[in-house]
Amino acid sequence: METDFVEELRWRGLLHDMMPGTQELLQKEVVAGYIGFDPTADSLHIGSLTQILTLLRFQKAGHKPIALLGGATGMVGDPSGKSAERNLLDEATLYKNIEGQKKQLEKFLDFSDPKTGAELVNNYDWMKGYSFIEFIRDVGKHLTVSYMMAKDSVKNRLETGMSFTEFSYQLLQAFDFYTLYKTKNCKLQMGGSDQWGNITSGAELIRRKNGGEAYALTTQLVRKSDGSKFGKTETGTVWLDKTKTSPYQFYQFWINTTDEDAKNYVKMFTFLTKQEIEALTAEHGKDPGKRILQRVLAKELTCFVHSEEDYRAALETSGILFNGGLSEFLKLNEATFLEIFEGVQKFDIQKKYLENGIGVLELLVERTSIFPSKSEARKMIIGGGLSLNKQKVETPDMIVGYDFMIKNKYIIVQKGKKNYYLCIVS
């Protein structure tokens, strides 16, 4: 075995918990292990990244990864970590979500090796023909209510209430594990630390039903150093789908990581070796201003999730947007110019409005919806937070005319330092 999977997770700060004997098992033989993905959206997001990477690390350590799509479990809803009953997803949405996630997983996982090539399964395939009576007799009989009630996901909800549907969730997931154990000799289930309860239910089921051996391993929840939730920005979730979060935004997410977090993230989210990371961290410490770690992170992940081409584009865009002046923009040809503003919100403006000049406020609020009200736009301008074509707007009374158009048709609007908008005059 090239690397010890458990040790690797440990030094990367990813290991949360595992059942006794897990490490020994992995050292002894090639193991099939699975992680389930919950189809709550049509794209995976940055939070799922840990699990995808875990599967890949697992594979690199010489084992066989299985990714499970929750076509059946998604119909029920996992109560883990939820404080209230969830709404059920309708079938059309669920189908769309499954298809979306499937495509992404196919892209990230490596299916080539005959022995350790990844597999993708959907638990709907074995649940769809299963009747309630059968299920209750085959699965439900093996776990006691008190055992199920002892799980945190259930215990935390006893006060506020929980439907039988969500209570049963752990049985479904347990049955998944059991099925994979039977059909694919899958002895290990992995997941985020919130999945511990569900995973152990599965291991328990395998033991009771077959006297079989099954193991569990969970990874650390990714946290930011300030305690806030990882993976969200002001604008929302960071998705892995480039139509939902552009590669540029994705790149920016990592570039904006704080120094403290970057040290941990480089370990958690890249495949760089311990030596490489130590060297980088030391170098970063010498001159934090260079932000070596953030750059490495952004590069590794943008390349991994999107492509090297996307990374280059994001890098170039960032360079121009953050360091360039107006002259940089003027130098670009139109195609490149538009490429840079890919993923930036755009507004069309009719030329006639600019003919006699237009107040900035009117431009920002009525002709575009960059601000919801003139009051807000006014406040931002007075606070010095608004620029047109890289030039700070000094007064809310400013008039915008033809002379503001770059290349005869564009006006670049900047709200704060990082929020760009592009007006296209036609």
Add this chain to the structure above:
RNA sequence: GGGGGGAUACCAGAGCGGUCAAAUGGGGCAGACUGUAAAUCUGUUGGCUAAGCCUUCGGAGGUUCGAAUCCUCCUCCCCCCA
């Protein structure tokens, strides 16, 4: 069952008849510095077409020229004694 204390803007929390769109802190947003980081400092933080106007202090009524502030009832929370 008895006694007491509360409910204020995103959160915490002052105000206790006019000077209250409501102190202060946190959070958010923006600016300066820097490194697209952190820390620090500054501004801003109910809404509006910014003169001013409109809607807010648990809910419903009332007293008053005037109520977040006083009275009555209701709802909900907390504490203490049974």
